[in-house]
Amino acid sequence: MLGAFVNSRDADGAKVAFDRMPERNSVCWTSVILLNAKVGHLELALNMFQRMPERDIISWTVLLQATAESGFSGYARALFERMPEQDPVCMNTMINAYAHCGYLDQAEVLFYHLPERTVVSCSLMISIFARLGRVTEAKCVFDSMPLRNVVAWNALAAGYAHCGHTLQSQRIFELMPLTSAASWNTLVVAFANNGGIQEALETFHSMPERNEISWNALIQAQSSPACRERVFQTMPSWDIVSWTLLISMCSNATELKPLFDKMPAKNVVSWTVLVSANAQGGHVRQAEVAFVRMPQHGRVAATSMVAAYGHSGRIAAVADTFDSMLERDVVAWSAAVAANAQNGHDVEAIRTFHLALLDGVAPDRVCFASVLLACAHLGTVNAGRDYLVSMSSDHRVDPTCDHFLTMVDLLGRTGRVKDCEDLVNAMPYVPGDVAWMSLLGAARSYGHMGAGVRAAEKLMELEACGEYGGGGCPYVLLANLFAGAGWHAEAARANRVMKERGVRIHRCVSSIEVGGVDHRFCVGEDLAAHPQGEEIAMELRRLERMMVEQRLFAPEVREVLHDIGESEKERLLWQHSERLAIGFGLVATPPGTQLWIIKNLRVCLDCHTVTKFISLVTKRRIVVRDSNRFHHFDDGRCSCQDYW
Template structure:
C-alpha cells in the first residue's frame, strides 16, 4: 500500500501527464484508501484535476478541504487562470483575503497570469500597482513578464515595451518572449525584430525564438526575411520542434502529426475528417489560410490546414469514443488559430465538448463557442 508521500508523487506525475482517465483512477484510489485531503495531498489533487482539464473537479476538491494554506489558494487561482476564467480567479482572491490569508509572490503570478489570459487589463494593472505598497510583495521578473503579456495581448505594445525599458531588474528571456508573442498576435514586425534580437542574444541555441520570428515574417508575407531566418537556423544546426497532438482512448495514447497517416485507423480518420469539413463549411466555417506559414498557392495551403494534427486527433476522438462524451486532446505547441475556429464549429455540429490543452492554456469548446472568448 502506498503511503501519503508516495501518493502525492503519483498525483503530481498524473498532473504532468494531463490525462483525465488516470486522474480519476488515482482519485478513486485515494478515496478507497481513506487518505485524508490535507493541505499537501488536497492541493496536489486540485492541481492534477486542473491540469487534466477539469477545473470544476479541482474546485470541488478545493471546497471540500477543511484546511487551506496560501499554496492551496494560489494553485486554485492559477487553475482558473490557465482555463481562461480570470474573473473567478479574482473572486477567489477576494475570498482568500476574507479568510485572513495574505497573498505571496506566487499568488500574484497566478493572478496576473489569469488577468492576462482573460483580457482584464485594468484589474491586472491595479493588482500589480498594489503588490508592494499594500501587500509587501516586491515584483520580480515573473510578475513583470505577466504584465508585459497582459499589455501585449491587449495590443498595448508601447506600454509593454516601456515597462521592460523602465524596470530595474535583469531582463530575462521570459520578458522578451512575452513581447515577441504579443508581436505575433498583433503583427508588429519591427518590435518583433527587437524582441527576437534580445532573445537570441540570451538563448542563441533556442530554435523556438527563430521559428516565432520566422512565423511573424511569414504572416506579413515577408518571404525573403523568412528565408534568412531559416538559413540562419540551418547554419546554427537548429531544428524546429515538430507539432504533435495526442488523445487518450481506452487507456492508450494516440499521437498525431500534421498529415499523419501512420495510425491503423487512418482511412477512417480521414473519412471522418472529410465529412466534418463538409459539414462545418455548410455551417459557415471559412478556412483562414493566413495560418499556413509557407509560400505556396492557396490550394496547397488548404491541404496543409486540412491535415493539421488537432483535426486528426478530434476526428479520431469522434469515431472512437461514445457519442456525447467530451473529447480531450493535448498539443505540445500553441493551438493553430484556424483549428481553433474549426473546433468551435465541430463542437456545434456534433454537440460534443472538446477540451484542448496546448502549450499555454486550456480551451473548452462547447456549442460553437470557446471558454477563451477568442482572447488568447
C-alpha cells in the first residue's frame, strides 16, 4: 500500500499508510522522506529524518539530494557536514548544490579534494564550469580524464553551446566516439540558441531517434510564435516541459495566462515560468498575482519578483520578498543589489553586496555592475576603483566594457574630467557612443572646453559611420557648453550644423498612469488642448507662487540657454514635461496619492529642486524614473541625495 502512494506521489496517503504500519524498516522511512522532499514538504521530511531510529548512508544521501535539488543549499551543507560517512554520490551531490547556488569556490575545493575523481564527478564539474561560462577550465578537466563517457562529451559540447561557441560544440559532437540522444539534442539546442535555425532543423531531421527533449529543442529553434505552435501541435506527445517551454517563449502578455490555464498539470517550474515571463515583460501586477497563487515559492520565482519590484521602484516590496527567501543564490543577491542601486538606496546596495560575500557567494559581473552603479550615484571614486580592480584580482571576474563605462561615468560626475578622458582612451575596449557621451556630459557640467569638443567630434564621427543613433544630443550638449562659456557664435554654429545635417532632437516626454490609463506630456505642450489643462495650469501657478513667496528656491535659469529674458526662461522651465505630468497627477488623484512619473531623458536640476518642494508642500511621495535612475521624492528630500 505504501509503495502505491509513493509511486503516485500522494504524500498525504503515504503518511496515513506509514502511520498505520506496525513495523517500519529503513526503506519505508527513506521512501516517505524522499516523497515529502520531492513534493515540497521539506520541513516534514527533515522532521521525519530526525525521528528515524537508524540512519544509513542511503537515507543520508537521499535527503541530501532532495534538499540540494530543492535549492536549499544551506540545509544541504549542514546535512553534508553532519554525515558520519561520505561516499562519492553524496560528495557529487554537494558539489552540484554548491555550484547551483553560486558557491563555486566551495564546489571547486570539494572537487579537487575528492579522494578519487570518477567519470561522474569529472562530468559534473565540466557541466558546472561550462554552465558558468568557464569553458577553458571545463576543457582542462575533460583533458585530464583518463576515460571519458558520453556524459562527459555531452557536458563539454553543451558548455560550448551555452557560451555561444557553436562551431566548437559541433566539433566536439563530430569527435565523439559514441553519441546518444542527448548528444544530438545538445547540437540542436546549440544551433537553436545561437541563431542557426536551419541547421537545427537539419540536425533534428537527421537524428536516428527522437525523444521529448528533441522536440522541445526544436520548439526553441523556431523564431515565430506560429512556428512554435505548429511544432507543438505535431509532437507525438506533450509533457509538462513542452507546455512550460511554450509558455516561456510566449511574447504576448495577454496570451500567457490562457496558455498557462490550458496546461493539464502544473509544477513549480511552470509556475515559475509564468511569474518570470510576466516580470521580465514588465507586467508586475500579473507577475505578483501569479506569485501569490504559487503553491510553493521557489528561489527563481522570488528572484524574478525582486527584479520586477526593483524595476518598478517598489523598494519595500524588494526587501520583503528578498528577506522571505529561504535560500539565495548569486542571481538573487545580484537582483537585490541592483534593485537598491537603481532606486537610489546606494548604501544599502553596497551593504547587500558585502552580505553576499559574507554568505560565501561568488559575485558575478551583474553584481559588480550594480555595485559600481551605486558608487557612481554616491560619487565615491576610490571605492569604485577598488571594486573594479578587485573583480579580476580577488574574484576572477573579467570586467566588461559596461564596468569601465560606469567608472567613466563616476569620474565624470565627480568633476574629474581629465581622469575620465584618460580612462576612455586607455580602457581595453573601443570607446563607443556611451563613453563619449559621458565625457561630453561631464565636460559640459564642469566647463572643460577641450575635452567637450574632442568628445563631440568623436560622437559626430560615429554618427557619420552610422554607429550612433542618439539624435542631436552631442550637438545640443556642445552648444550648451559653448553658450555656458559665453561663446554664443560657436553655440549658434553647432545648432546650424545639426540642422544642416538633418539631425533630430529627441523631444522630452513624461508619462503618468492614473486610473489604469497612461497620460503623456511633452515639453512645451499647449495645455489648452488638454481636458484638464486649465486645472493643471492653475495648480502649477499656485505652486510657483508658493515657492516665490516662501523664498525656498531660485529658478535655475542656466538650464535654459536661449538668448531670452529671465522671466521668459522661468516660464519655459515650468513647461518641462515632468512638471506638466506632476501637475496633472495632483489634480487628477485624491490628496496623499503617490505619483509615478516616467521620463525619457535625465531630469534637469531645476525640475529636481521643484519636485522636492512639491513633495514637501503637498505631502505626496513622488517617484520619477528618468533615463538614468529612480528618484524617490518625499518630504522635500530625494533618494539620490541631490547627486545624479
